[in-house]
Amino acid sequence: MTDRYAVIGQPISHSKSPTIHNAFAQATHQDLRYEAVEVPAGTLADALQRLHGDGFLGVNITLPHKADAPMLCEMISERAQLAGAVNTLIRSDAGWRGDNTDGEGLIRDLQRLAYAIKDQHVLVLGSGGAVRGMIAPLLAEQPASLTVSNRSPWTPEKLAEQFRTVGTVTPRTHATLKGDRFDLIINATSAGHAGVMPRIPAGVLAKGGACYDLTYGTAHAPFRKWAEAQGATRIADGLGMLVEQAAAAFALWRGVRPETETVLASLRPSQGA
Ligand SMILES: NC(=O)c1ccc[n+]([C@@H]2O[C@H](COP(=O)([O-])OP(=O)(O)OC[C@H]3O[C@@H](n4cnc5c(N)ncnc54)[C@H](OP(=O)(O)O)[C@@H]3O)[C@@H](O)[C@H]2O)c1
Missing domain, CATH: 3.40.50.720 (NAD(P)-binding Rossmann-like Domain)
Incomplete structure (x- = not known):
């Protein structure tokens, strides 16, 4: 069965995360499907329970849920604790482990740009x-x-x-x-x-x-x-940071760090931004 992942938030239809993660999956030959799921404010707990029940292996969290997610995790990483926010969930038997890859994404992009x-x-x-x-x-x-x-x-x-x-x-x-x-x-x-x-x-x-x-x-x-x-x-x-934080989440889920330059280039319609 194909492994399932999602990004949740509201609004979510504009999210580039499905494009980024599905490109990572293709490049690293991983059999997975990553989708965007609309989750309105105030319904995060129900949504996480539903996604767990449906067998999702990992979830990215975006606005308006990043600050609410930590209290719904059975465990959170030290960096997510410091950030007071979770942007990545990793499935565990009982629920979700929370992490935050935003800071790592920023530093990796700054390093990429020298x-x-x-x-x-x-x-x-x-x-x-x-x-x-x-x-x-x-x-x-x-x-x-x-x-x-x-x-x-x-x-x-x-x-x-x-x-x-x-x-x-x-x-x-x-x-x-x-x-x-x-x-x-x-x-x-x-x-x-x-x-x-x-x-x-x-x-x-x-x-x-x-x-x-x-x-x-x-x-x-x-x-x-x-x-x-x-x-x-x-x-x-910050497009590079977006791709790098996604790569860090992908590595947590799949144990393989995808190359980011190709995906980043494909997201830029021109070299102007
Ligand atoms: N590239 C990426 O991967 C990535 C990742 C995370 C976030 N982001 C982006 O980073 C930005 C900040 O995100 P966040 O989650 O920290 O948002 P947030 O918690 O809502 O904080 C917004 C910040 O912007 C300030 N601000 C808003 N409007 C302003 C204005 N007109 N003039 C001056 N300051 C203003 C606020 O100041 P006050 O406290 O005075 O209101 C506050 O410090 C967003 O644009 C988000 O999309 C990008």
Whole structure:
């Protein structure tokens, strides 16, 4: 019988995960089927029970369920605990084990792009769920400093406190960044989905600095425009991170790590993004 996997969330019809995972399966000669399943907010527990009963071996979790999934897992990985969110479920006899591959996906994509992190002054814009998953993996790369900035003040402070035992995170609001300089700026806000760029003081990108955006497609445009205006030497969107976090989930499920470049290239209609 063909092994079954799914991505669940709402909305889900736009998800690129089925394309990515089915391409991984073909490339690695795995007999599996990966589908998108619409699961409305408030129905996650029922959906997970149903998928388990139907024999699914693994599930990816996306909005709006990432933060609710941990409490429905019989066990979660240390990195998912730190992130406070689960994006990958692995079937166990009794239920689901939860993991979070977002941070690993980011670091692998930055490495693929040959972006430097070690000894760099790194600024992360935003302090939502994605940032919680990124902090420990970024700190593990030994940046010279890691600053997290948000438009509203309390979440960076909370993150800095929460990760105190892992490493130093400097909390800021966007307005208080004036006068600081960063070698790498990572946009992890969802502002691009509203067609806007957070209000960041000019001059925070160091000469020769690089920019990376977690969003891709049309949502990436405002950050790219800003980064170009700041003179960024390198600018990348988050499509590579999406493919890398998927590859990490695939490796957890199937014990084989798929090659990512071919799938990534097939997702880009042109080389513009
Ligand atoms: N490429 C990938 O694989 C990947 C993986 C995960 C996430 N993502 C993307 O990363 C982004 C963040 O995801 P998330 O899960 O962390 O979302 P989230 O928990 O909803 O957090 C959103 C963040 O964006 C900020 N924000 C929203 N609108 C803003 C605006 N107009 N101006 C300034 N800041 C604004 C919020 O600030 P406040 O706290 O002030 O509201 C918050 O810090 C999303 O676009 C998501 O699609 C990509």
